[in-house]
Amino acid sequence: MTAFNSTALLDELSSDVRSILAYTETLKSKSEQQLSLPAKDGGWSAAQVLAHLNFYAGYYLNEIERALSNSNAQPTLFFKSSWLGNYFANTMKPKEDGQVKSKMKAPKNAVPPPTPNAKQELEKFIGYQHQLLNVLEITKKVNLRKIKISTSLSILIKLNLGDTFRFVIAHEQRHMEQIKRLSL
Amino acid sequence: MTEDLDQLKQFLDAIHPLTDDEWMDLSKHWQPFIAKRKTMLTAAGEREKYLYFVLQGVQRAYYVGPNEREATIVFTYAPSFSGVADAILTGLPSLFYLETLTASRFIRMPAAELHNMMDKHRGIHTLITKALGHTLHGVLKRQAEVQIFTSEEKFKSLMQRSPHLLKLIPHKYIASYLGMDATNFSKLLASVQI
Numbered sequence: 001m002t003a004f005n006s007t008a009l010l011d012e013l014s015s016d017v018r019s020i021l022a023y024t025e026t027l028k029s030k031s032e033q034q035l036s037l038p039a040k041d042g043g044w045s046a047a048q049v050l051a052h053l054n055f056y057a058g059y060y061l062n063e064i065e066r067a068l069s070n071s072n073a074q075p076t077l078f079f080k081s082s083w084l085g086n087y088f089a090n091t092m093k094p095k096e097d098g099q100v101k102s103k104m105k106a107p108k109n110a111v112p113p114p115t116p117n118a119k120q121e122l123e124k125f126i127g128y129q130h131q132l133l134n135v136l137e138i139t140k141k142v143n144l145r146k147i148k149i150s151t152s153l154s155i156l157i158k159l160n161l162g163d164t165f166r167f168v169i170a171h172e173q174r175h176m177e178q179i180k181r182l183s184l
Numbered sequence: 185m186t187e188d189l190d191q192l193k194q195f196l197d198a199i200h201p202l203t204d205d206e207w208m209d210l211s212k213h214w215q216p217f218i219a220k221r222k223t224m225l226t227a228a229g230e231r232e233k234y235l236y237f238v239l240q241g242v243q244r245a246y247y248v249g250p251n252e253r254e255a256t257i258v259f260t261y262a263p264s265f266s267g268v269a270d271a272i273l274t275g276l277p278s279l280f281y282l283e284t285l286t287a288s289r290f291i292r293m294p295a296a297e298l299h300n301m302m303d304k305h306r307g308i309h310t311l312i313t314k315a316l317g318h319t320l321h322g323v324l325k326r327q328a329e330v331q332i333f334t335s336e337e338k339f340k341s342l343m344q345r346s347p348h349l350l351k352l353i354p355h356k357y358i359a360s361y362l363g364m365d366a367t368n369f370s371k372l373l374a375s376v377q378i
Contacts, residue, residue, distance in 0.1 A: 011217075011219070011223075012220075012223070014224075015219075015223045015224040015225070016224075017227075018224030018225075018226070018227035018230070018281070019224050021227040021228070021229070021230075022224065022227065022228075022248065022281050025228065025248040026248065026252040028250075029250050029251045029252060126229070129227075130227075130229060130230060133227070133230060137233070
């Protein structure tokens, strides 16, 4: 079983979110047109990727904030990842060099519209990252293992809070690599 | 931790010595913190939550402007403060990103606690004002240099002021600090007699 020092894990995840923010900063100078250009292989545009991520960020932040307000389980020094959570997070996370391990297909409800408003999606995404940083900070005072969050796949499939963060942030990192490959 | 606090005390005493009472109160708010290489400590748009005291490693604060242009604003290394100074003091969202360039070790205190300490103890207020004075001196001097110095003059000035940076910091970041591209920086490094 994979175990982490709880605070160190939350600090590292916060650093990951800040790196995502630093990257999105470079997207601010791109035009609506550039951000809306589909990939050469017919894949998603940057705007579509951002809309896809916003769908998840909106869902998970809402679930996490609700769970945080309903919990008073104390934090522990170490956090043990669950088998399923660890598997989810590891398959999502791109390698150090930015390569992704396996292609995935988005579930129907998370498929973005063909031409979302790129600037709006970018603004929204940046807002969600700041919200995520705040929530990570608040999480230092709660229990990463005992709080459970329903996944967007099914209300019956739940992950603990620690693995939810790992999974959501790895998913964002994965899609940042996808936008980088568009070489805008 | 005690040794780390001793280092901090030594650093502060050189700026403005605190009374025993002030130091006792201030010292209890610091926590140890370690970060791997390339850890983002603060993002632009985020409030700065901590004042850091660097024990090990090098950090840099940078600004990202239009068209992905990036300006390195400052490097920090032991023994000195780190953190986005203006954001700590104003409470406004940071304009800068702050990252570690090498594995780093710090002690840090919450920015809110620093404000409390400054309100409570006159000596701590004076200390911070003096420290800021030195910082402002450096910033304004650099501002003048950025406006009138040629690349070569900027380079020479930095080498006179902090020659050890060459060994501590990857050269592309020093080039960014001086506002030149990495190739020009290498040429200068090769050509200029220090």
